[in-house]
Amino acid sequence: MNDSAATPKQILEALLFAAEEPLSSRRLAGMLEEVTPSVIADLVRELNADYLRETRAFQVQEVAGGYRLVTRAEFASWVGELRASGASPRLSQAALETLSIVAYKQPVTRAELESIRGVAVEGVLKTLVDRELVRIAGREEGMGRPLLYGTTDHFLEYFGLPSLDSLPRPDELEILFADRERQEELQLEDELAAPAFGEHVAADEE
Amino acid sequence: MNDSAATPKQILEALLFAAEEPLSSRRLAGMLEEVTPSVIADLVRELNADYLRETRAFQVQEVAGGYRLVTRAEFASWVGELRASGASPRLSQAALETLSIVAYKQPVTRAELESIRGVAVEGVLKTLVDRELVRIAGREEGMGRPLLYGTTDHFLEYFGLPSLDSLPRPDELEILFADRERQEELQLEDELAAPAFGEHVAADEE
C-alpha cells in the first residue's frame, strides 16, 4: 500500500491513534527511537497543521503531561449522541470548590479543606476519590497523621489541562493581598485617629 | 476554527473515530440525517482515498458489524509494543475483595483469607501473585508454617498510593466509604465534636 518506509510522523500518529491514555513525549520518544522528546513536540505541531489543512474531525490535544487525539468541539452534538451512555455527570459546585482547593493546596488534609470551605467535605471527597479526580497523597506528620489528598492525572485529563502549572494563576489573590497591605496601612492610620472600632463610623465613611 | 458548517464526511469521520464498536451504515445514516446508507459507502470510500493521499497511519475498515477505523498493518509492531506495555483484564470482584483483605491484614495466611471471605481463595491468590499485586511475604511460625501473603510495590503503583501507610485506616474508611446512613451518623458526631469556628481561626494565626 505504501512502499516507502514508515516516517516518524506516521508512527507517532499510529501510536496516538491506538493509545487509550495520553502518551508523554518521553514515552513516545522511547518507542520511536532516534527521536528526542523535543522532536516529538515538533511532530505533534506538524500533525495538527496537517489535520487543520485537511479538515480532519480530530486533533492532537496536549493534556496531563502527554498527547492524545480528540474530536474537535464542533462535532460534539453528533459524537455526544454516540457516547451518551458513557457520559459522567457534571461535578457539583461543592465538588468543584473542593477540587480547586485540593489542586492549589496539595497535599492537603480534610481539616484544611473544611477550614477553607467552612463546611464538611467528606461526602464530596468520597465522590472525588471515586471519580479518580482526587487521590490519597500520603499522611501528614504529627498528631493523628491525617491523610493527605492530591489531584490525579485523570483530573488533568478531565479538565483538559497539560499540567498543574497550567491551572489559572491566582493573580487576583496577589492583587488582593497587595491591596490588603495597602489597606492595612490605611487602617492603622485610621485606628490611630479613631476612638473605637465603631462600625457606624465605618459605614458613615461610605 | 472552522467557519464552514460540518460536512457529512467530517461528521462520519468524527463518529468512526469515537465509536466503541463498528458502526453499521444504517446506524451512521440515522445519525447523519439526510443521508442514505448507500451514501455512507461513498463517503467511506472518499475518506479512505483522503487517508491514502495524505499518508495517514490509519484507514476505515469494513467488518461484519459495519465500519471502524484501524491503524494500518505496517504500524503493527509499534502499536503492538504500546499494547504490550499496558492492558490487563479487569480484576474480578473476588480478586478485589481478597486483595483488600491482604492489604489490610498483611502478612496474612491463606486460611485467614478464607475464613474472612468464607470461600476458597487459592485461584484468586494465584491470579494476584501472577499480576504482581500480591507477594509471598514469608512463613508463619508454628504449626505447618503456612505461607504469609502481603502486597507488592506494584500494588501501591496500581492504586496510586505513595506508601502502604497511606491506606485509609478503618476509622478513615468509615468516613470515606461507609454506607450513607452511617455516614450521616458520623457526620453528626463530627459536628457535635467540632471546635467552634472562632477557635480554629485563632489557631490559624500561628
Place this chain on the structure above:
Amino acid sequence: MADEARSGHTVRIESLDFEGPLDLLVYLVQKNEVDIWDIPIALITEQFLGYLQGMTAERLESAGEFLLMAATLLRIKSQMLLPRPQLEDDEEIEDPRRELVLKILEYQQFREIAEELRDRESAGRLVFPRGLQEWDDELERESGPGMPEPEDRVSLGDLLRSFTRLIDEARRDRVHHLEPLAVTIEEKVNFVRERLRRDGQTSFRDLFVAGEPRSHWIVTFVALLEMVREGEVRLRQGETFGEIHVYAAGEGDGVA
C-alpha cells in the same frame, strides 16, 4: 434579636441555596456592595441570622456550620463595640474582623478557580478521545492491531469500598462467621495450661469466661476434653452436680 433580624433583609435571601456559611457571607458582602476591608458587621450579622431563621428543614443538616459562623459574627460584633484600649506608640491592635475577612477572601478566590474549572469541564465535554474497542484476533491478523484492549482498571475507591463492605458484612453476622474462627482449640489449651500453672487448679466454671460468645465455650470444652484424653489434666467432682475441679496431671487425686 429575632424580630430585629426579621425586620432586616431576609426576604429574598431565604429562598436561595448556599454551599455553606462562607458562600452566604460572600453573597451578603456583594449584595450590600460593602468594602470587604470594612464590613459593616452589625448589618451583615443581622442579615446572616435572618437567613438562618428562614432556613428550611431540608437544609438543617448543615445548620451546625451556619450556627458556628453566626456565633463568630456575634463575637466579632461585640468586640467591635468594646471601647478601644489606650495604645502605646508602636502597639498595634488587630481589627476583630480581620481573620474573617481573610477567610472570605480565600474562599472567594477558590470559588473563582472553581468557576474556571467549570468552564473547562464544559469545554472538555465537547471533545472525545478515541473510542475503546474490543478486538478479536482474527480481525487483527488482517489489519494489525487497532486499539489495545480496554484496560479496565480498578480504582482505589473500588478496593476500599470492597473492604468496607466486607467489614460491614462481618459486623452484621459477627456471631455466625467471625467469632467461631476467632479462637482455636490450641489457644484454649494454652489458656487452660496457663491457668493451671498459675493456680495449680481451677474450677471448671472459671474456665468459661463470662461475656465470651457461646462458641468460645464450646472450643474451651473441646480443648479440655482433649487434655483429659492426653492425660494432661484430671477432673474431679466433689459431689454429684457439684463444682468440677480441674487439676494438672499428677496434682490432686481421682479421675473423672
